[in-house]
Amino acid sequence: MGQRVGELVTELLDWDVKIETARHEQEQLLQDIFLVEGSLAGAQSSLGESRERLDDSLETLGAWVNFLYRKGPDSYLGVILNASSFGEFVERTGLILMVITAQSEVLDEVQCRASLLEDRLKTLQQAKALLREKNTRLIARIQDMDNYRAGREKFLNNLNLQSARLTRIIIEQETLMYRSLSSLQYLLQHLDSLPWSSLAPGTFTLAGNGIRLEFEDRAVNRILFGQGNRDLAGLSVQSKPGLFSITGTATEKNVDFKIEGSLEPGEEGWVYFRPGGMYLSGVPVSSEVLGFITKEGVPGIDFSGFLLGYCLSEIRPEEGKLVVFLTR
Known part of the structure; x- marks a missing residue:
């Protein structure tokens, strides 16, 4: 029985090590989730800024278009055809093209950045979901290990009680045996x-x-x-x-x-x-x-x-x- 008690004590110590290792793993996992959530919040903020900038750029471009082609004193053709000379015509056309090109480049840049941020945001959301799923499984595994260890500890306590009771009986029997050895x-x-x-x-x-x-x-x-x-x-x-x-x-x-x-x-x-x-x-x-x-x-x-x-x-x-x- 003493050997069995020793084996159970060793087993409980082994479970303690396993549970402690799992808890350290869980702490690291929670830290990873915290870092991902921070990155996710940053990505969401950057994406919001990019979308706001895109909206501003679209609004600016629309204002230019409306001003030059719809609400201006002359129509698009008027702006170009009312030039007093071919040189002025080329100058006016170049200015219009420059404004539109600049705004288009800004729109492309903002749209590209927004697309990258959306991809990163999606990746971070997937990583967060995977980490949370892993943490959920780990919590269940730790709970199972705790429950199993508690059962083994209860068994060990019962075994110790039986061992102590058996030891008392053995001592009593040995004492009676010793007292019965009249020659000794x-x-x-x-x-x-x-x-x-x-x-x-x-x-x-x-x-x-x-x-x-x-x-x-x-x-x-x-x-x-x-x-x-x-x-x-x-x-x-x-x-x-x-x-x-x-x-x-x-x-x-x-x-x-x-x-x-x-x-x-x-x-x-x-x-x-x-x-x-x-x-x-x-x-x-x-x-x-x-x-x-x-x-x-x-x-x-x-x-x-x-x-x-x-x-x-x-x-x-x-x-x-x-x-x-x-x-x-």
């Missing part, structure tokens, strides 16, 4: 009552200003657990570098157990066993149960019988043996 209970409660004083070191050597004693696991098991005590039947100790463990089988439950930890020297020759891990049928128990064991008291062993005027400076588990260092 008896050992931890009577660790100091075992015949430690009957142990004899397998090796006795001088080390500087101190003494080094070695107790083999086989000798320890024979002296401590091989004396016919039914409460201690099936128990054994095992030493490894830095780790001291006690194993056994609770016959009433037919459960193999193992408790391991460190040995720490205390005052006046006392050595304390501090459990660091416990296994029932090969499965490690929870830290809560281990805390419950240590809460009942740290088991101690009185090694003062071995001191002989020395001080216990160190006790160290090594492969297959316990090594005790005594110093003056």
Whole structure:
């Protein structure tokens, strides 16, 4: 279940990244829409100015035509034919042609600009429509992702509740199991009552200003657990570098157990066993149960019988043996 919870947490984090990315995309999209709307407003304003200029040009040209050809004192032919000379005729014709040509050029320029602005306006309107359509789809996608993530989060919360409930049940069962292991209970409660004083070191050597004693696991098991005590039947100790463990089988439950930890020297020759891990049928128990064991008291062993005027400076588990260092 813990693995499933971890997978869901990872999935939710992935959805957070996806949603945040989509929101950034939406922000950029809204910025693009804002810029297009600004350009669209500018194009509309320019188009309005061009149309106004076109209207003014048409009005001016019409006024000239009306003035010269309709409302003038002479008709078109009169203006030309009443010339006093051929030179005046050419001059009058040129002036009329110049006015009409200039106004026509202005009209062409304004009409071309208006046509370009209309095309740009149409392009901007299409771009705005596409951006708004894309934004609408993006809003729907973000909403779908939010809804899906909310569903997964709800599932995770339910799973966490189930996990917490299951953890409590497991701890309760482990605690009951631990309390039912009478042989382990008896050992931890009577660790100091075992015949430690009957142990004899397998090796006795001088080390500087101190003494080094070695107790083999086989000798320890024979002296401590091989004396016919039914409460201690099936128990054994095992030493490894830095780790001291006690194993056994609770016959009433037919459960193999193992408790391991460190040995720490205390005052006046006392050595304390501090459990660091416990296994029932090969499965490690929870830290809560281990805390419950240590809460009942740290088991101690009185090694003062071995001191002989020395001080216990160190006790160290090594492969297959316990090594005790005594110093003056």
